[in-house]
Amino acid sequence: MTGPKIAITGLGAVSPLGLNCRQLWDNLCAGNCGISTITAFDPSDFECKIAGQAPPEFNVRDFVPKAMRKTIKLMSRDIELAVAASWEAFESSGHKTQAIDPENITIRPSRTAISIGAGLISCDLCEIAPAVANCVSNGEFDLHKWGSEGMQQITPLWLLKYLPNMLACHVGIIHDIQGPGNNIICAEVAGHLSINEAAQIIARGDADLAIAGGGEAKVNPLVHTRQILINRANTKSNDNPHAACRPFDANANGCIFGEAAGLVILEKLDDAKNRNADIYAIFAGAGQSTNLSPKWEKLESDGKGIQIAIENALADAGVKPQQIDLIIPHGTGIAADDSAESTAIYNALGAAAEKIPCLPTKSMLSNTGAAAGALDIIIAAMIIKNGKIPAAKNCEKKAAGCRLNINTKPVEKNINYALVCGYTYGGQTAAVILKALT
Amino acid sequence: MTNRVVITGLGIVSPIGHDVQTVWNGILTGAHGFAKTTIFDASTFPTQFCAEVKNYNLKDWTSRYDVHKNANRGSAFAIGAAVQACRAAKIDIETDNPKDSIDRKRLGIYLGAGEGSVDNNFFFKAIIDAWNPQTNQMDWTAWSRVARARMNAQRELEQEPNMPATHLAYLCGARGPARSCLTACAASTQAIGEAAMIIRSGQADIMISGGAHSMIHPLGITGFNRLTALSTRNDEYQTASRPFSASRDGFVIGEGSAILILESLQSAKKRGVEILAEIIGFGSSCDAFRVTDMHEEARGAVSAIEAAIKDAGISYKDVQYINAHGTSTVENDSIETLAIKKAFRDAAYNIPVSSVKSMLGHLIGSAGAAELMTCVLALRDNILPPTANLNDPDPALDLDYIPNRPRQKKVDIVMSESFGFGGQNDVLILKRYVE
Numbered sequence: 001m002t003g004p005k006i007a008i009t010g011l012g013a014v015s016p017l018g019l020n021c022r023q024l025w026d027n028l029c030a031g032n033c034g035i036s037t038i039t040a041f042d043p044s045d046f047e048c049k050i051a052g053q054a055p056p057e058f059n060v061r062d063f064v065p066k067a068m069r070k071t072i073k074l075m076s077r078d079i080e081l082a083v084a085a086s087w088e089a090f091e092s093s094g095h096k097t098q099a100i101d102p103e104n105i106t107i108r109p110s111r112t113a114i115s116i117g118a119g120l121i122s123c124d125l126c127e128i129a130p131a132v133a134n135c136v137s138n139g140e141f142d143l144h145k146w147g148s149e150g151m152q153q154i155t156p157l158w159l160l161k162y163l164p165n166m167l168a169c170h171v172g173i174i175h176d177i178q179g180p181g182n183n184i185i186c187a188e189v190a191g192h193l194s195i196n197e198a199a200q201i202i203a204r205g206d207a208d209l210a211i212a213g214g215g216e217a218k219v220n221p222l223v224h225t226r227q228i229l230i231n232r233a234n235t236k237s238n239d240n241p242h243a244a245c246r247p248f249d250a251n252a253n254g255c256i257f258g259e260a261a262g263l264v265i266l267e268k269l270d271d272a273k274n275r276n277a278d279i280y281a282i283f284a285g286a287g288q289s290t291n292l293s294p295k296w297e298k299l300e301s302d303g304k305g306i307q308i309a310i311e312n313a314l315a316d317a318g319v320k321p322q323q324i325d326l327i328i329p330h331g332t333g334i335a336a337d338d339s340a341e342s343t344a345i346y347n348a349l350g351a352a353a354e355k356i357p358c359l360p361t362k363s364m365l366s367n368t369g370a371a372a373g374a375l376d377i378i379i380a381a382m383i384i385k386n387g388k389i390p391a392a393k394n395c396e397k398k399a400a401g402c403r404l405n406i407n408t409k410p411v412e413k414n415i416n417y418a419l420v421c422g423y424t425y426g427g428q429t430a431a432v433i434l435k436a437l438t
Numbered sequence: 439m440t441n442r443v444v445i446t447g448l449g450i451v452s453p454i455g456h457d458v459q460t461v462w463n464g465i466l467t468g469a470h471g472f473a474k475t476t477i478f479d480a481s482t483f484p485t486q487f488c489a490e491v492k493n494y495n496l497k498d499w500t501s502r503y504d505v506h507k508n509a510n511r512g513s514a515f516a517i518g519a520a521v522q523a524c525r526a527a528k529i530d531i532e533t534d535n536p537k538d539s540i541d542r543k544r545l546g547i548y549l550g551a552g553e554g555s556v557d558n559n560f561f562f563k564a565i566i567d568a569w570n571p572q573t574n575q576m577d578w579t580a581w582s583r584v585a586r587a588r589m590n591a592q593r594e595l596e597q598e599p600n601m602p603a604t605h606l607a608y609l610c611g612a613r614g615p616a617r618s619c620l621t622a623c624a625a626s627t628q629a630i631g632e633a634a635m636i637i638r639s640g641q642a643d644i645m646i647s648g649g650a651h652s653m654i655h656p657l658g659i660t661g662f663n664r665l666t667a668l669s670t671r672n673d674e675y676q677t678a679s680r681p682f683s684a685s686r687d688g689f690v691i692g693e694g695s696a697i698l699i700l701e702s703l704q705s706a707k708k709r710g711v712e713i714l715a716e717i718i719g720f721g722s723s724c725d726a727f728r729v730t731d732m733h734e735e736a737r738g739a740v741s742a743i744e745a746a747i748k749d750a751g752i753s754y755k756d757v758q759y760i761n762a763h764g765t766s767t768v769e770n771d772s773i774e775t776l777a778i779k780k781a782f783r784d785a786a787y788n789i790p791v792s793s794v795k796s797m798l799g800h801l802i803g804s805a806g807a808a809e810l811m812t813c814v815l816a817l818r819d820n821i822l823p824p825t826a827n828l829n830d831p832d833p834a835l836d837l838d839y840i841p842n843r844p845r846q847k848k849v850d851i852v853m854s855e856s857f858g859f860g861g862q863n864d865v866l867i868l869k870r871y872v873e
Contacts, residue, residue, distance in 0.1 A: 144479065176726050179722075180724075187598055225582065308613055312543075424600065
């Protein structure tokens, strides 16, 4: 990275492992799993009946200032999760925003950037169902009736709930963020890439502070069915949700999907030091690339695009493979993808890859799409801060050919550099390196 | 490291043509892309017309059709536009052994791309069969049965907004930085701006950038109709997009893709490719006001303009043409005019401003890229595109909007503005390339 050093000073997460980062960390350390039978809809006729869902007590009303309560009806679940996580991210950083304390605002709105990755937001089928069901002729949908009558039953601002930029827009409005704003929509690497881009925006001088990460709610019948039909979802472990997602395990059987939002506060290290902020980690560098596979849902077998992203991140951070103390891989639990990823990590890091503790998190958190990378970066920051690597779950017998050192027992360890990597169907890849404040 | 960033290739698939020169000639001679909607039967919708891409066949653009055959409309258009842009910039495509001396790890992609259309074949039928009006609940078993029987898994995957970038990476063998963003109507301006920053900071030599989007489908039009954002001038659809007119009543939705090749000056010189223009400024901002409306005082738009001017290191009087967002909605055109006046003060009255949405329609995610392309061509040919259908000027809007006819004018620095629903604003500044 060129430019000023950038610190991570705030963390916020709503995830299957809790309403905040404290719960997330405690649950990870306790070896708990956030995957359970789906309650968002009746899953009994779906091959995969389990997912990672936010705790039932989650309520977005707790996170929207009173004067803005009427905007809640414009929020899809994805937006709700991001709004909640934004609150914790700012509060944990010690910064005061318009929403948190309007009398003592510490951020400069025009010098604050926002970059929140999102997914393809599926509309709430129950919401449009009454209107659709009124437009039937001979058992099929009647577009004529829809145009003349049906659509009038749709609430006028309906579209705004499902535009993926609205995560960033709502968060920006609540906290009054007026600097550069973006939302990267790159499926399961959107979170990594958003945090990377926000760091670059600060590095090039276009902002002093940024809130960045991702949010996505994949526990939806439409999204769920898609993943089942492209054979990514595990359909064999419905009776045993906690053992279902098994990254890098010989019995890996597919991915489990979920919902979450994860956001971090990035700021210039000098600014953070000047205000005596609690610093979780330094954003040391990042890399990106693409897997080039003509089957969009599959990786190249050697995970070449992941390897290039890691190599670029090492170069950007100016570190050698043996300096890395922790790897958080994407580790979906899809056997072929895990194999490609472990090959890519080995090819990028060489023999060091066999020694560095590796903590896949989706066995506990599920695959939360655009939030996934942000959660992993948050976890890496908490591991650096606490000097403790929680145990990986469900990797009892490593898959053949996997040369990673899966961290199956909790380890107390000073972490200087942590590598987080990711990939997505469609091919885009990312790697991020965090460093301890020394 | 700060590399200069130049544009070395253009490509477009749009409602008024599938190559750069046809589109440009059309814009200069008053062509338009508007017609009754044919993609679906919109005959009872409040808006029954749009700007569709016509007679486009993906097979004409790829020798690997099998790989791309499930592409959604946006991805398919992106392939055609990228093929043109890569040819112009001498980037080898669809080969495992490129001879263009470009390091594929230094060749990246950054699109402002949108989602595909839901598959109407299963989507509505599944809801109809599953909805129980007595209980006001969905029977998910019934839903699943229909969805599973009618769903095409590969086409579902292709709806993801990252897929246009995926197709282009495969087309070009690109292994460099790959991102895709979707800041609504500002998406491709944002993508080009951030792509330029990636080259400027040395993370890549060449970025394939631009936009790809189609929202011309029943739910897309429903969404915009319910927002009352679309013109409903069904009897005068040829002239319904009338930015800055007193009688403007909404935008006309279009679709398409525009792709630009951004390159470090050093790389372009080394490869000996033609340099079409230089990107000198990028500004991005958020309104932080309301998700439904632009800020009344144009706060976000003004700060994006200011940021771009500052980034370019120029003064306000240096800007000789503004390609407006100019959607033809009552709100946008008023607030955009206010933004230009607030940012440029007295100089605003001397700067010609126009909106090519009056002819192309509003390409949503692709709009900014297509419009920036017209800025490149304006610099090349010293001619400014007009605002069509400007026959009854809004008396409250008093800038020079280049009504109806293109204008010969030598320009060296031009600006393109894009403002997204929700309050995301992006501005790019181009300069005629000189050593």
